[in-house]
Amino acid sequence: MRRKKGKASSERSVGDCSGRAISVDLPLGVLEGGVRAQVAEDVKSTCSRHTAKIHRVPGVSIMASFPLLFPLLVGCVVAAIPPPHHRPPCHIAGTSAICRDLSLTGTPVDLPTGVQALDLSHNQLWNLSRDTLAGHTGLHQLDLHSNMIHFIQPGLLEAMCDLRVLDLSGNRLNLFAQAKNQIGTLAAVECLDLSSNGLYTGMSDFFLADTPSLMDLSLSSNSITKIAQNTFSGALALRRISLHNNVILEIEDGAFDSLDGLSELDMSKNSITCITDFNLSCLRVLNLSRNSLELFQSTKSAEPYHLAFLDLSRNKLPYFPLLPTNNAIQHLDLSRNRLQSVQVTDVAETKMSETLLKHLRYLDLSYNQLTDLQQSFFRSMMSLEVLNVSNNCVSMFSVTDQNLLLAAKIINLSYNSLQNLSLGEGTLQALEELFLQGNDLRTLAQETFQKLPSLNLLQLHGNNLQVCPSETKPDQNPPSCVLFSSLPKLKFLYLSQNNLKTLPCRAFANTPLKLLDLSLNHGMEMHQDSLGGLEHSLVQLLLRESNISHLNTDMSSLRSLKLVDLSTNHLTSLPAWKRDLSIETLNLQNNSLVTLERTTMAALERSLKTLYVGDNPLSCCGNLDLVRLLQHSAVVVADIEAATCVLHEGSEPVNIEKVTQEMCSGQKKANYIVIIVVTVFLVVIVLGLLVKFCKSRKGKYIRRFSA
Template sequence: MAALPLLLPLLVGCVVAAVHPPRHRPPCHIVDTSVVCSDLSLTSTPADLPPGVQALDLSHNQLQNLSGDTLAGHTGLRHLDLHSNKIHFIQPGLFEAMHDLKVLDLSGNQLNVFAMAKIQIGTLAAVQSLDLSSNGLYTGMSDFFLADSPSLVEVSLSSNSITKIAKYTFSGASSLRRINLHNNVILEIEDGAFDSLDGLSDLDLSRNSIACIMDFNLSRLRSLNLSRNSLELFQSTSSTEPYHLAFLDLSENKLPHFPLLPTNNVIRHLDLSRNRLQSVDVAETKMPETVLKHLRHLDLSYNHLTGLPESFFRTMTSLAVLNVSNNCVTLFSVTDKDLLPAAKTVNLSYNSLQRLALSEGTLQALEELFLQGNDLRTLAHQTFQRLPSLNLLQLQENNLRVCPSETKPDQNHPSCVSFFSVPKLKFLYLSQNNLKSLPYRAFADTPLSLLDLSLNPGMEMHQDSLAGLEHSLVQLLLRENNISHLSADMSSLRSLKLVDLSTNHLTSLPAWNQGLSIETLNLQNNSLVTLERTAMAALEHSLKTLYLGDNPLSCCGNLDLVRLLQHSAVVVPDIEAATCVLHQGSDPVNIEKVTQEMCSGRKKANYIIAIVVIVVLAAIASGLLVKFCKSRREKYVRRFSA
């Protein structure tokens, strides 16, 4: 009896265990020497793992204290992933015995607690990649992890609370090549903070609070990201020492002037977008003209530029991509054949362009020209014909008028833009240009593959406006043009695959024939009641995708369409909105659910109603006739009774 009180808790525990059996942990995923034990609510490494593990993933668990016992004695690891745990203590010297450990991920933990105790993690003898991001670390705390890491090549300290990079922050990691300090609160970088890192090539300081860079002298650096800071000044030293910097990102800052770049540089990519630049006159910065000779990509978008002097491009002989979109530029001119000889893409969209002056023989390599969202009304005759490599031209949101093909040049009073015989132009966007008409053979001898004429309400198309595109045009976009009848002849466009006629007022389909091979047809939001049998028959062999929603279709007037949708591979992506009505006043029916019987029954009912109406009318007529005859007989009898 004395033992009963001792046995009672054990018995209760057994009963509870029987009712609620312990949950079995899902097994780790093991492939050769790699083990993944992620997101298993673990507090330590499972003891049943095979020996010889080289890669161990313990991310997204509940680990708190990291020791030899926690890692179950696995000292031969090469890759250890511990991110997103709750680690706030690491046994000092834990990684000294791991002579093969190359990659260590400690991100997303609570290592600020460990650092507050001012205990060093110990030697990271072989570690080459260390991730300490998102650990709540602030200034000085990284020293306890980097003090003795001679093999470290890359370190991430992103998304912490570091405000200052001290002179000796990285002194214990002299082999560093890549440092990521993205998303901290860095205000100050002490002089010489990176001087001990002879091999440093990539430095990410983006999304911090740095206000100025004075006397930039990291000559061995190849990539520098300073985007999303508060920079008002970037100035390099006046040294003629060769700089290896190839990638410089200064976007999303407060720079009012063009940065003072190293004199002897190899910068290929320069991003100055989203600053406060008002001028790009290099002469103002007193930089040598040769400073930009290696530049291949220049982004000046989203600034306050009002002009682009040709002198700015004088030595940009290697520039391939120029982006000046979303500024206030009113004139873009290239009058010298030696300017921008390698330019393939020029983006001038969303400026205030009123003039585009491109002289004969300039921009011979240009393939893509973006001019949308400007105030262009007229252009010099054959502006685009002078660009022999032009492949894509975006002109939407301007106020242009298209010339017919036979228009003669009038340099004094240009009134329209010619798209006739542009040798390599394949993609042309002319939507939202207030186009009132599309003239005869407007694009003849231009190998257009895509033509966008959308959002030009009231545009009248000549019957032969698309003549000359028979063998090239693949996509034709005519949405939102208030078209009630498509007058342009499309029957000979043998290469046409996609036609967008959505959001118009079409009551009938264009005249199509069997020679067409349209695969995608958008007829959404029109006034179509019946789709002509001949038109649908012409498309039946090629059509793959059809948009039909928001049309007042008649169910029984489109039985050919119903059969096409029910018995072919045609896909209707907006099928839920593709409805029809059986008779006036009836509720809409999804066109996929229409059957022959519905319409046959309706025809029979109509036939019966017609017979009833005829019988009633015949009865009424007979009654009237009998009444008339009776009246006549009575009059005759009265006449002879006297």
């Protein structure tokens, strides 16, 4: 062993295959601190050249040479270790750094200085400290969503004087609060997200005690059961609070009174049973849906309330809520409660004034137990545009006063027990959409819908109405029919499943329909000119599941028709359309079609883009025009897997895409051979019979001559 001057080293001699000693100078630090990369590379090269024959060094045993080999073996092992996996770098955009989902346990040290927005969400951070943030204390936005943080270094966030947005959601801050640690002053933080942290009652105090600038706060998806009077005493600038999806049972009096600027409060999906003396006059949005509310009452005050959006859906309210007298409510959702009446709790004491809901534009009463809607209920709703009373038990709906529902554009009365719909002259002049499906309407005044000049959509699916002829006088029509002609703005009409018996001539004349649904009217007979008057407007015609076996209506005159649904009927053929059609989508699924006329295919070829033709007993060779259309054009068979045909009776179905001319040519040849064989066979039989007949006649003649 020798030492070089000025450098501590250790020299080892290793035998090579010729017996010569190889000097390898290794720094002393190799045995103590690991092999440096340069030495490891050199050693790796040496290993590859000499280690295979080390044992053949004469006169040296393995055990005796072990001290000499050990450094070299260590170098070989280190050189064989693959380099560490490098994580992808953060995405840098200006002063923003996105380091999301990189399995980080801290901020990358190579992050540039001057970063103002840092996203460390979906990583593996446990503790939040100065080391974790690598000195980035000048941040304006910090996103730590979905980590495992359960400890925050005291004073860390307090020192971040420019921090405005802080997202700590999806962590384990309940452990931090259990230790009764204070997060300190958050002087500049305006938006704070503490959702999904397992926090329960009182724990939010450790984060909100001193947040003078806080305006947006989320405490959703925690385990809070009570809102105390002092919960928000350290955050008096709050404007928006989300307490969604907790277990709130109690709200102490005055819990929100000190928040003069509070405008939005979300307490949906909790366990609140009643709200009494509601007095948050500055609040604009209140969401109390998905609770167990049985009572909602406001304080008796003439003070103006700014509440515009109130969601009380999915509760247990048996009565209409008692709202502030001087309110500004525009959106009121009472759906999925237990309302049996639209009266408030105590009718005698709290009779609704004429101006109670004068600003209301949207009212949802669907999925309740209402049986009656008195006209007086709508008297104050001068601005109401959308009324939804679907899925109740209402049997009659009447609007006879021209001053009621003047602004109504959409009325939904679907899925009730309606037997009578009464509309007075000049009523509902602004109504654009009327939903009446799923009722039991049988008899209406013939001109009921002609009284609605702005009607654009009429949904009548699942009733029992009949269509009146348009060219006869009202007193000559059957008493149970309704007129659908001369509705100047009606574009969408749904008459499916109405047990329609007939569709008279020009039933929709002077009505610019774009969509007409006549499906599920079993046994309906259509006049040849039933669709007369729709030549330039009708775009979609639906006739599915109507037991139609023959279509005699002339569709070739409908120049704007793009979609026709004739699926699930009993059609054996289509009309011979002789002119080019504009149909782009044609549904012929599940019929009894064997062949499609050549003229029909030629008429469709120019415009057709999508075809449904599955579940039909199509003939392969009888529909070569169809096969050619499908195989050599841009037409898409949307149900191609079910689109099959048969080559001959009794044969297995073949996918229509696989049919070729040769199959049918071979089939024709085979048919010709069969015909020839049968013909020859019949000729032979006939000749045989003739020969036999002739012989028998000749025998008789000979016998007569002999006699």
